[in-house]
Amino acid sequence: MHASEVGTPALIVDLSALDRNLSLMADAASRLGVDLRPHAKTHKCVEIAHLQLNLGAAGIACQKASEAEVFVDGGVGDVLISNEIVGRDKLARVAELAQRATIAVCVDTVSNVADLQAAAEEAGSSIGVLVELNTADYRAGVATGEPVVRLAAEVVKADSLRFAGLQAYNGPAQHMRSYQDRQSSVAEVGRAVERSLSLLGREGIRCDTVTGAGTGTYDLDPIGGLFTEVQPGTYVFMDADYAENRNASDEPFRNFEQSLHVSATVMSRRPGVAVLDAGSKAIAMGNGLPVLAAETDGVFERFGDEHGTLRVPDDHAVRLGDQVRLIPYNCDPTVNLHDWLVGIRGEVVECVWPVAARGAIL
């Protein structure tokens, strides 16, 4: 089957580009001396997780209990939920998963440690627990210093929990456009991590793992030697947001290739305008608009739920029924809108992978 025969809108993955991205990151982690724990929140796909594990990944990261279930059911033996899990039912699900896989979660409050302990004890399992640092007032996590030690000590005391290290994901740094800005931000988080490690050491609490880093800082966070693991996700597919980052010499950040596109069909055409059959139900628009792949001129100007309007030059060759490819501004929430990833090599369809953790938001 030719790629153009796939009904639109669809997620099209260039498997050769995907393979290169996977290898590049595996090699980079190895060169930087850190474990690679790819974040599966990007692809939500068991098959891609196994490609990552086959290239030496230590396990995967995800954000939700229900996502973790999909990957453990799919044969992944080591899953870090890089997020706090709150509520009796979800904690019971995590504790049950820990009966059959190596599972870790993050905490940022003492009461959550107690709840985790109760769930693990009831399930007769052991759950790894990382203390999350609130880097740069990003989302969850605790402030550096005393709170880190207090939480870690609570975890150490809990019979059914293992203190599994520090989660220090520097969210804001990932999309800072300047390399130097990312570098400064990473250095600041590095100091917070160092201070936390030193306080833990003073209390005799051994910390084997410091994990974090995304596609924007995978090459920066490990530099100080404090991080033992990186969790990049987007590098598998890339997106228009990361494409706006710049590298050290202020060139566009092109460490990885755009392997993911959303295919769309021109469903209406008038002078200067081509209307596509893909809107916000096929492409996540929360942070920005998609960009046309290089082979098509024009600008994605606005969208409805099921329409995307391209402004094109008057003499533009694109015709009714033609397909175009779009680069989503954010790949993770875009993948979450689809049930399938269509893998192509050249322009031939080679595989269709389920987005097994699509909608796994619990």
Place this chain on the structure above:
Amino acid sequence: MHASEVGTPALIVDLSALDRNLSLMADAASRLGVDLRPHAKTHKCVEIAHLQLNLGAAGIACQKASEAEVFVDGGVGDVLISNEIVGRDKLARVAELAQRATIAVCVDTVSNVADLQAAAEEAGSSIGVLVELNTADYRAGVATGEPVVRLAAEVVKADSLRFAGLQAYNGPAQHMRSYQDRQSSVAEVGRAVERSLSLLGREGIRCDTVTGAGTGTYDLDPIGGLFTEVQPGTYVFMDADYAENRNASDEPFRNFEQSLHVSATVMSRRPGVAVLDAGSKAIAMGNGLPVLAAETDGVFERFGDEHGTLRVPDDHAVRLGDQVRLIPYNCDPTVNLHDWLVGIRGEVVECVWPVAARGAIL
């Protein structure tokens, strides 16, 4: 089961408010002397479509061939795809549906009429075809005048197609905040419709149906007596975008109640901040941020894929593990992120309906 026992994030539907919205719109259409063809792109739910049909709806509208399949499979006998369908495979699906239900689609180009005819002929079915007017340079459709007549004449000539009227959905008017602005915009589209009807009449082409209107103009489009049918969708649930509209006396537009909320749990708490377990994978953010339901103070300030950050007063009572309810800025693409609608009466769960057309983007 109590509503608070439903895992978050989830779509929570207040069934009493839903019932009132459904009745209010059915009564309004009846009073205005037009057919009601609710747009099912909002709820994507077969059960709600049947509630609408039971209250006298003439059928439903949807946007995609794959959506239409879900509703026909669910027992809906009359479906208007208020959109152009382009491509051989999709047209074959539409033609197959027309073997077992009353199906109509829109067109805005002569070649598409020919393709529809070929598909219907091959399937041995008859497809209704409406000519879509491009109202206010919105998305698809043809300009008023000659192109309308030319297209309608092509449809009339085609053996397996029925000319089923004009589609004149005034998209831009729906969210104009001022009632007077909506009124002016509707009047302008009314003149375009009138001119088109007059040209059709001069050519002896009978036009029984003029359809369009959304929740923002359901009470305005029918006023001139040209529209025979309205297609509102959002009125079933409402959202924060429509809540910003004003009515004729410049009061907030409260014709319908907010029956849909996204429930979320506080998963991290620090002074002034409550982090929720719902981000852009649970609430569509493309046009704006959600708003907290009346019972919770605070502002939804920013989001990640799986996090929502509330800025709350320092002394705010919301605690870790508490649930809050959010009103999405746009309900349609938010519903599309979920597999289930949880119906509650009071705070007791009464039903769980599948979002059967979730992801039906083909």
